[in-house]
Amino acid sequence: MEPLEPPPPPLPLLYLDVDGPLIPFGGPAGRQPEHLTERRIREVLGAEAAGHPLLVRIDPRHGARIAALPCRPVWATTWEHEANICVAPLLGLPPLPVLEEGDGEDAPYGVHWKTPLLVGHADGTAFAWVDDEIGAADRQWVADHHPGPTLLLRVDPQVGLTEQDFAVLEEWLRGPV
Template identity: 75%
Template sequence: MRGMGLPLLYLDVDGPLIPFGGPAGWHVEHLTGRRVREVVGRAAEGHPLLGRLDPRVGARLAGLRCRPVWATTWEHEANVCVAPLLGLPPWPVLEEPDGAAPAGLPPGVHWKAPLVVGHAGGAAFAWVDDEIGTADREWVAARHPGPALLLRVDPRTGLTDEDLTALEEWLRVPV
């Protein structure tokens, strides 16, 4: 199948794509409420932060050499509310387990870590999230035989130009 050899990209929404803003509460709106309603319609109701999505980030994401997967509590709503505002097609969704976090995870390991590693099945992947920490890096390194980039994004700013460049360069390396 076309694209099957490409690295996977697991992408979070809250933090990386919808920044939380700085300590004084500042943040940048890239889209007006009118634009959000035009594109998303009634599905935008109850999601007041969608205007923080940056279509320029969407354009950079669209150009990445990878197989993208949503790895976010937005789950399938990411394809309804987030992707259209970024100019992206629908992506597959890494689904959360029902109920409690997977048992047996050491403290500090994100609940997404075993899902990402399990889904990747040994294939090269980048995981972009604002909640990645040292425990995740160690846990993944011990269980995932292939190349992995765990890119922590500052949730105050969201994905920066530097983050996107680092991601592009890592994805460009043949695996």
């Protein structure tokens, strides 16, 4: 009888922020493209979602790109569970796990409140974090507290996720993580 191969390591986690990466904001009025119509939003989410001024900025093509990545996506956003109600359906994604604010230790001064939560949730597992508020203090805190591989990808909130951002994610996730 041949010895059993050890199971492969778990896929890396992908922590996703909504405002900024998936819903661009800021800058001059009317600068962000609108990818969805109010009619399409009502079709997918129902009449109660009509009139939400930011949902039209979601690019539904991002859902297929995220789903194709070799990772386990997790919402890391102040939208918390609302991301599964309002954002995931517009992206064509199933409900994702949610990192809830207050699930971990408090962040020290200058470190984003999500940073300790992500590190605690990942528990040593490789992860990528896509957010528009990642700074030098977050990078240092992660380097000091997380033993596994990480990619902290800061996205321009006025532009949102770009082809270049997806290329960086794909290269990192398909590399020796």
